[in-house]
Amino acid sequence: MAEKANILLVDDREENLVALEAILSSLDQNMIRARSGEEALRALLTNDFAVILLDIVMPGMDGFEIARAIKRRRKTREVPIIFLTAADADPDYAFRGYAAGAVDYISKPFDPWVLRTKVSVFVELYRKNQQLREQSELLRTQFAAAPSEEFTAELGRRVAAVEEQVGALTQWAAQDEEAAKAVATLEQRVEELRTAIDTLRPRP
Secondary structure (H helix, E strand, C coil), X not given: CCCCCEEEEECCCHHHXXXXXXXXXXXXXXXXXXXXXXXXXXXXXXXXXXXXXXXXXXXXXCHHHXXXXXXXXXXXXXXXXXXXXXXXXXCCHHHHHHHCCCCEEEEECCCHHHHHHHHHHHHHHHHHHHHHHHHHHHHHHHCCCCXXXXXXXXXXXXXXXXXXXXXXXXXXXXXXHHHHHHHHHHHHHHHHHHHXXXXXXXXX
């Protein structure tokens, strides 16, 4: 069974956090709450996250400040951020959100199905990237020794399985520009790993 991904929910209002957890519960992932920017940044020090759902209007650090702090850190700059805010918010919030590094911007009240779909895409991208990192690490450990034909065949099968899953994910993410870009990056990493495996295959 695949390890559950972490999803960070950042909102100062308890009722909003409860609503987000209810909407995303069917994804069966780990949801971690943060009631302030400080809490969110502390959570990012000790956990890896597939995606962050971030409210904009909060006391203390607002969503824009939190996003900029996240993007300044090397460890967290690649974590996708989805901004959530009220429908009657300032019209320039969307522009400021993208400028701060968000991959998407959703106004409340939002369609639960749309939110679940967007979050599930980034969860799947996170999982595939994790798989690629594991395969890459396995590949690196074998460079010191002459790889056997059995080893390269098994590694090739594992990468082929990831390639198949990425292919399905490509169709799924086609309607979301940012998700499509992330999938394209993932496809490039898969191709790089495939090339590396081919160089390890014993020559006839």
